[in-house]
Amino acid sequence: MMSFRALVVDKNADGTVTSSIRELEEDQLPAGDVVVNVDYSTLNYKDGLCLTGGGGLVRTYPHVPGVDFAGTVESSADARYRPGDKVVLTGWRVGEVWWGGYAEKAKVKADWLVPLPEGLTTREAMGVGTAGLTAMLAILALEEHGLSPDRGPVLVTGATGGVGSVATALLAARGYEVAAVTGRAGSEAYLKELGAGRIVPRADLAEISKRPLESESWAGAIDNVGGAMLARLLGQMKYGASVAAVGLAGGVQLPATVIPFLLRGINLLGIDSVMQPVARREAAWRRIATDLPRDKLSTMTRVVRLEDIAELGPAILKGEVRGRVVVAVR
Ligand code: NDP
Numbered sequence: 001m002m003s004f005r006a007l008v009v010d011k012n013a014d015g016t017v018t019s020s021i022r023e024l025e026e027d028q029l030p031a032g033d034v035v036v037n038v039d040y041s042t043l044n045y046k047d048g049l050c051l052t053g054g055g056g057l058v059r060t061y062p063h064v065p066g067v068d069f070a071g072t073v074e075s076s077a078d079a080r081y082r083p084g085d086k087v088v089l090t091g092w093r094v095g096e097v098w099w100g101g102y103a104e105k106a107k108v109k110a111d112w113l114v115p116l117p118e119g120l121t122t123r124e125a126m127g128v129g130t131a132g133l134t135a136m137l138a139i140l141a142l143e144e145h146g147l148s149p150d151r152g153p154v155l156v157t158g159a160t161g162g163v164g165s166v167a168t169a170l171l172a173a174r175g176y177e178v179a180a181v182t183g184r185a186g187s188e189a190y191l192k193e194l195g196a197g198r199i200v201p202r203a204d205l206a207e208i209s210k211r212p213l214e215s216e217s218w219a220g221a222i223d224n225v226g227g228a229m230l231a232r233l234l235g236q237m238k239y240g241a242s243v244a245a246v247g248l249a250g251g252v253q254l255p256a257t258v259i260p261f262l263l264r265g266i267n268l269l270g271i272d273s274v275m276q277p278v279a280r281r282e283a284a285w286r287r288i289a290t291d292l293p294r295d296k297l298s299t300m301t302r303v304v305r306l307e308d309i310a311e312l313g314p315a316i317l318k319g320e321v322r323g324r325v326v327v328a329v330r
Helices: 045-052 122-144 162-173 188-194 227-234 259-264 278-291 294-300 306-317
Strands: 003-011 017-025 034-043 068-076 086-090 105-108 113-115 154-156 178-182 198-201 218-223 237-245 267-270 301-305 324-328
Touching: 003 306, 017 045, 017 306, 034 045, 034 086, 034 122, 034 306, 045 306, 068 105, 068 122, 086 122, 113 278, 122 162, 122 218, 122 237, 122 267, 122 278, 122 294, 122 324, 154 162, 162 178, 162 188, 162 218, 162 278, 162 294, 162 324, 178 188, 188 198, 188 294, 218 227, 227 237, 237 259, 294 301, 301 306, 306 324
Parallel strands: 154 178, 154 218, 178 198, 218 237, 237 267, 301 324
Antiparallel strands: 003 017, 034 068, 034 105, 034 324, 068 086, 086 113
């Protein structure tokens, strides 16, 4: 039996969590009906939690994190996939409850896979990854609720992060004016290169306003931050506009009033990428493959090795990782 390399997280006797790169045997893989030779995985905020034991996401150890991956089917007990097929996996709690993509091999349910979208390489698909798929799901939800480029600027919070970077590039490519909120000094040139029309300092939205309604500024918003920032921007939306709530990088509370809902008819749209039905995922990937400019994807992506991940996990939790990090697994 061939062994393969994996990044394995262990819980120590003192309760701390550490990771190391180890050789595993194929019979150690969990139950599943498709074995995938993983080319690339990525680093997402949730991976940071799984690598450090945060958020209570990982229940059993030893554990292989990596909430997404792209690769080639090695063997399949399911008629939908054959050896040689290129596939992508995001969500379904893979990398949290199930072993994930930080390994040369993964064994998963066929239901969790989607075929690699036409026009994307496995590396490009992971440049997008969970973060980018989520950005696209947010844009689809906003457009289904009436957003179009002629309505006015769209606010993206946590803009230099993974979701924020892909959202900025996707929106700009579609003709939207993007207002990018960032707390990161020196990131103006990066965000403008992705297509942001203007930069909003994080400090402008960091605290809740005394007034529940402020001037109507945004035709839509993709919020990766939550907390006071989400509460604040609700009061700045144009009449009838929608906010896609994606993330919690700034907190889980929502210290808001109901006034923007009642007086301006705004909508708060919850975005979940994890349990999203397959048909919706495929539609989102198709839009990504056609809309996302590949030069912008290169601008926001850097490729690292499995060995680099232990250090990057804590960094993404501190908001110190810019754009998308692709992990070359083999
Ligand atoms: P990143 O860490 O790459 O990006 C988060 C960004 O938020 C940072 O880059 C930073 O941007 C900003 N930020 C960080 N800390 C704070 C803070 N305290 N206050 C205000 N802004 C802050 O993460 P991802 O892009 O991968 O994910 C973004 C969020 O979306 C996370 O909370 C993640 O859990 C969530 N998520 C949700 C999904 C879903 O299905 N709903 C799927 C994927 C992610 P800047 O420096 O530019 O201000």
